[in-house]
Amino acid sequence: MGKQQFRETDVAKKISHICFGVKSAEQMRQQAHLQVVSKSLYSQDSSHTPLAYGVLDHRMGTSEKDRPCESCGKNLADCLGHYGYLDLELPCFHIGYFKAIIGILQMICKTCSSIMLSKEERQVFLDHLRRPGLPYLHKRGLKKKISDKCRKRSVCLHCNAFNGPVKKCGLLKIVHEKYKTTKKVVDPVVSDFLQSFDLAIEHNKEMEALLSRAQENLNPLVVLNLFRRIPSEDIPLLLMNPEAGKPADLILTRLLVPPLCIRPSVVSDLKSGTNEDDLTMKLTEIIFLNDVIKKHRMSGAKTQMIIEDWDFLQLQCALYINSELSGIPLNMAPKKWTRGFVQRLKGKQGRFRGNLSGKRVDFSGRTVISPDPNLRIDEVAVPVHVAKILTYPEKVNKANIELMRKLVKNGPDVHPGANFIQQRHMQMKRFLKYGNREKMAQELKPGDMVERHMIDGDIVLFNRQPSLHKLSIMAHIVNHRLHSGGER
Template identity: 40%
Template sequence: MQQRSQDIVFTKRPYIEDVGPRRIKSIKFSMFSDSEIAKAAEVQVYKGVYYDLQSRPIEGGLLDPRMGPPNKSGKCATCDGSFGDCPGHYGYLPLVLPVYNVGYLSTILDILKCICKSCSRILLDDKLAKDYLKKMRAPKTEPLKKAEIMKSVVKKCTAMAGGKAVKCSRCGYLNGTVKKAPKMIGVFHDRSKVNDNSLEELKSAVSHTKESKSSINTSSVLNPVKVLSLFKRMTDVDCELLYLSDRPEKFIITNIAVPPTAIRPSVPVDGSQSNENDITERLKRIIQANSSLRQQLVDSNAAFHCLNGWDLLQVDVAQYINSDVRGVPTEMQPSRPLSGFLQRLKGKQGRFRGNLSGKRVEFTGRTVISPDPNLKITEVAIPIHMARILSYPERVSSHNIEKLRQCVRNGPSKYPGAVKVRYPDGSARLLIGDYRKRLADELKFGCIVDRHLEDGDIVLFNRQPSLHRMSIMCHRARIMPWRTLRFNESVCNPYNADFDGDEMNMHVPQTEEARTEALMLMGVQNNLCTPKNGEVLVASTQDFLTSSFLITRRDTFYDRATFSLICSYMGDAMDLIDLPTPTLLKPVELWTGKQLFNVLLRPHASVRVYLNLTVKERNYSRKIAKRIGDKEIEVETMCPNDGFVYIRNSELICGQLGKATLGNGNKDGLYSILLRDYNAHAAATCMNRLAKMSARWIGNHGFSIGIDDVQPGKRLNDAKGVTLSGNYKKCDEQIQMFNEGKLQLKPGCDAAQTLEANITEVLNKIRDETGKVCMRELHWRNSPLIMSQCGSKGSAINISQMIACVGQQSVGGRRAPNGFIDRSLPHFHRGSKTPAVSLFYIYLALDI
């Protein structure tokens, strides 16, 4: 019985209240104090050597085994962890004398400008200090506003000095101006304008020395010991007034944290030697400077040499933080540049940009991109060669065990296959060899198979530079032959991609959580509109707009066979399509091109999409349509160019569709209204149908541009000649009036400037006038004209420049400047003002 009672052990477990998930109230950033650094460290580092005679890391040195294992074969002397398990442990290095932290030197200067150098109180009267403190403590004051208040406090204290001494209202001490010491890392306190008895006392004290004959320097260096004592005596209220989140004495370094050896590894060279990290070399120099300063303090005659050792220690500690710090004397600069902590973090190769924001990762692919309008906007075609290399870890369950067994049998070379099998006990087998069939038969629930990519897998698609959140989006994989990544052209806009050799990146998420997060947050369907201004960015473009413009022309008719064939382009084989009632019944049933868009918006009766939309296209123009009595009424719907688009209950009543309806950037467009009134799926489905139909239609119909499209006819040449000659005559009249002195001057201009302004104004009208002539005289089948009207590419100005004239080119708002003496080129007479002097008129149609 006694033995049994001894075996019973009662353990008391602490009561933990179940309060649910905790919410972070605030996060505070601050620096470590000297005591916190010593407390967090495992070892004190004081030796400036690395190894002993047996090439082992020495204790108390910079490679002490207690700070972590030096290599993969070593063990940590603190936690007995291996190289992969031990996170590393800090050491600390106590300094003989404190030094400034160069990262906060500007903050130290601001604090010293605001406090008394005797009693450490703020250099403001009580009333003003209370006013500033009240503003700082206001609950609605934002951090930026607090920073502005702090700057105003510093400015007020500096303005009170005004180059003169400021008397402390509490202790009566006269404070001079504080400024950064030139050519060194330190702070000067200039009391040259202080009118107290200390200067006379100093002069009388040194009257019998050599300094009496020279000028006495009243600027004293505020050494870190003095500044540290001032900061320690500062009150918490003054710290709050200066917007300090922590005590200011932490800006002065007394203990240096020695980082673990894991972040400053040694690189062995030739077996017995090693190359040490730059941080380790910097710490070695600090230890040497520290021991040298300690020796100087011990020596009896070190009073004159102590400051030199202190300056050297300050420089070494400053370069340990930032190797490019200013104020280092030339004789103290190292022969070989060593990077500091700041150099590790900043720049393109630093930790943030080089290792965190952008990094080398696995499960990614990169190759050239090409278009494929038959893909959905949510899909990306991945080459089968890439799909065999990339893999996804899929866990075996009752639903997929047969599929994964077949993947294991196929192995890594045959698609769809697998690369590796991982078991619940942590072991793994590469699928290389003839034992794949046995591994497939032994596959059990819970195993993980790293299989090849297959259709429907979630991938991230990215084009650099990634400038906004839509530069990287989530697509579903479609495994296809050939060697390029393909996607629908409608998704080019958010990526800013074109197909002239662009490359894009693809990443494969490796967990179900990552796949779900990518699909929900980064899916293309969930990012159709940009968060910048709410406009739809994923929309139809270029060829799709041209096809839609031509299909919806008023004189476009199709018989039953052609109409049914085009309807089959827009859907998959299993899609149900209801043919609408034909527009013309006799003598043969004919459907219009506009009815194709009725089918596209609502393919069959079960689709509950009833779209209502009115848009004015680029070629829209008003025309007086009715006359009632003496009044003329404009009807905006009666556009002679069919530029008024009207869709009612998903039926296109009138209008030729172009960029304003189908493109991006219009919040009243087709996809914007679908997205607003229905959902992203309705807009994406409509986009997919339009892309497939447009690509097949324009491929069968044909659309190209040649030299004939920009060759002007006789009427266009005659109209252009009349326009040019008439405007040239106006320029000659202006030049003649200038030569005769009869030119009416413009306000603020002399005669030459007025002439230039008048000629430029006349010549600038030529391009606009010829452009209008081109748009009026060109045939409606002209390819550049079609592209301009539908908004897929170009404008009326581009057409006029190709066909009629390039137009007057302005340089800084003026005609071409003189490149030679009094003339633009040597082909002209000096002082000539004719339009040809600018040499920027190119007549493509004239034989010049």
Template identity: 55%
Template sequence: MCPSDVKRRRQSITSQILGKAKKHTKCPHCGAINGPVKKGPGLMKILYEPFRGKKTTDPIMQEQLNELQEATVRNRELAAMIGPAALICELNPLQVLDLFKRIPKSDVPLLGMTSADANPANLIVTRVFVSPVCIRPSVVSEIKAGTTEDDLTMKQSEILLINDVINKHMTSGHKIEQVQEDWDFLQLHVSLYFNSEVSGIPMTMLPKKSSRGIVQRLKGKQGRFRGNLSGKRVDFSGRTVISPDPNLMIHQVGVPERVARILLFLD
């Protein structure tokens, strides 16, 4: 079976599973209500609405609103927030990581992950890799003494600095609003490290200087694939587009069968 047929079969199975899952509004294990998850306002916000579409007269809604009403006795600031909008939850990365870790191993293949070590929790970035120096070289500055560091090096320094600031604010007992702001700022810079053209950045968080992320070094006409690997005209060789393929491993390259059978590899 060719890779394209395998891909189409996986997509068909995934869509069928998704269609059946949407019909179930309660968790079969704990009985919790299942609601839609959507992208929220701002940068990288995920909202979970378990009571979407339910009226305020619904017994389940009444029970939740009564719990909020009881909470206002201990915290008067919550009184202004009581309403259907207060039942919308914002999922942070730690909560999503915990949910992904709880997915049974038997259900992982149903998500399209067929490798033995595959797990949805691996999709959440918990550690940022440090790229080798050869792809972020220092350049001797002609204007001032010393060297000018690469954009990736500068971004890595900013990530480390913000991480230290978060640790200091948490140990010194700063307000939770300040820690949350630092957290959002850290997520922004990690995103810019991978893709400097990410959209939806608030005006107050825009970086002063634009930089080139890892994605910008790979894509486009001047990127590594099209600029350095593809379409080199040499004699006695077949030319094809060398590019990533979801059906291949990262160290593999697809070659047309006719080229592989007829052309020779000469030292």
């Protein structure tokens, strides 16, 4: 038995607010129905069944009409899908939060994780942030002020550790230039560090030029440990809500595997097999890389080898979320372009603009229009071609039965005519292109529904491009005497 949603009965509730946050690894585990561990999609036998604990396990929903979901037993139309999760062998940076991670690292000490502010400054900023109803722009301004103050300070007030600037270096790499000095007075910590290389420079002169570029590489594991140690009272100063998401949640240690219904497998008729969705293929690559890293760690491979695998895993996790990354090294660039989550949502063909705000619907048409001096101000001329396709369902009554009979006899090809009849108490529609229209016209009774062509005097909702909001839609009266524009 799958998880059941708990609902109280007969309780009226009012939504006070919606809070967006970052899911922690534990919340992902609670939301998921199973852990995905297998990189193979199907079992090797002849039945071609999806492998248990694989990316296509039917406990995460179904993408086939004839196979029910194994978690809730519902079919493709009713099952909403269930999530799975996969654990990453090594943590990775989330491409969407990469800027935010660098921003936090610039504000905290890279040794003890406390924020680089004095007690007085902290108190002033906290008092500001506790004001109720603080507007978004004000918060943004405060964040910039806090960030600037932290970046100016080079020595931590809690542990006296030396801190330098944090920068992005290449694709998904962060460096901490701890020993870089531009000031005339060199800090004792830096001078001690530079002096420790005196003996090495004597034996290798090339090292002297490289010494000024000494820096600390902040890999995801280091950053994760730093973020976990940030004191809870410092989190509001980073302008994060501890209840909606902690800094450590910005780094991926676990990935949610989306339900099967949003990444369906398409059965191919030409080749025996299936075409898998881009997301499914990316997930199998991530699981494969996970296994490679696990194997290398078990066998004690060279660190360089594991770091290369880790970089590749990071890239695949980034491409899974956003596949339009720039600056990918040639040796790591994918052979084929895929669609990530970001690509599914953004742009004209994305989920918001393509499927939610505007989408393909019935009973709508589009045509080229041109001005006409003979039309009234509230009229619109519609081409006959459009008028034959756009139908209006009219109920038959004593007053219009003769007109309806005439329209039914004309059928779908002659304007004004009708396309369908739906008889009273019947679910079935009858298409008027075929069958005996004369007989159908005689059998018309009050209460039947005739889907007739658009005729003069009908009122239509009409808008012009660019139709960016509902207010651009107006009602017009149809006029067919003038056929304006060509159909498109």
